Amino acid sequence: MAGKLILGGNEYEFSSVARLQKSGQYPEFQAIFDFILEWQSGQPFFELFTSGSTGKPKAITVSRNQMIASAKRTIRTLKLENGISALMCMNPSFIGGKMMLVRAMEFDWDLTMITPTNNPSLFLKKNSLFDFMALVPMQLENMLEDEQGKQILNQSAHIIVGGAPVSSRLREKLNTITAQVYNTYGMTETVSHIALMPLNEPNTSEEFKVLDGIELGTDARNCLRIKGDVTNNEWVQTNDVVALKDQHFLWLGRADFVINSGGIKIHLDQLEERISDILETEAVLLKIKDPSLGESYALVIKEEVKASNESIQITLKSALPKYHGPKVILKVENFLRTESGKVDRAGIKLQLGLE
Structure with a gap:
């Protein structure tokens, strides 16, 4: 079974992206089409950019194998299946958006795509059903404030939220929906998330739990170190101060903040x-x-x-x-x-x- 792209209510096979790109029908998705074609060609390495929240974005090269390893780990952890439906509303220029595309292509998902927006529900039908979606906190908060958005969230099975801190005010609002929501911990250097924290009942937690196969440590500043197949089995040193215990950690803040x-x-x-x-x-x-x-x-x-x-x-x-x-x-x-x-x-x- 092959996955599909759903654009403006129209369904397209991933294999038809080259024709779709040439048609010029969806100029807002050209960057996404470029990446899909690069992936389909078997390209072994990809240049990604950090978010640039604390300085100028920097370029990082990651391998195809690292991205596949990250996708497989998310699938296993959340028990996601082939052929599920998912929502893509993140910026495709960064790792969160690119990994949504990789998961969809590798596991034959039906991927509904909308351009990045503060409130995705404004561009979706009220009866939209998704097995999986990834959002940034601002998108999630705006959807919770909107009746249609809240219904879409409640009809979803798994929601991950990352890219920025989740406030305690947002966490409280999440207890008004039934879908399980997870905060993600990760970065471009770890090819998306390597730990998850359930944000709402019945499994709420204040700590991140590292995903299987990821090794953690800390330096003299108590800043987190990360190693696994997603880092090409090399240690990645972060500036995140944590309280680390076994496979869980409490994020305390950035050492440079x-x-x-x-x-x-x-x-x-x-x-x-x-x-x-x-x-x-x-x-x-x-x-x-x-x-x-x-x-x-x-x-x-x-x-x-x-x-x-x-x-x-x-x-x-x-x-x-x-x-x-x-x-x-x-x-x-x-x-x-x-x-x-x-x-x-x-x-x-x-x-x-x-x-």
């Missing part, structure tokens, strides 16, 4: 989530220099937050540990994001004129 403010070490990843929960809105923290403390941070929120900066400072002072409040509060209309959907901290700092 820590400030020493007047002698107090503050993990900004954890603080960012805490502030978002307190203010009940998305918050972005940016490291800044401080003439007296050495380092501090700026809190950036959207202009739609009507509370004054003074009242926000008062709220945070009463809720956060001493000396953990922001040096300055700034507001923007919308957060700049990378092509992969992550908050573009470097871009926001430049936009606001911060050093």
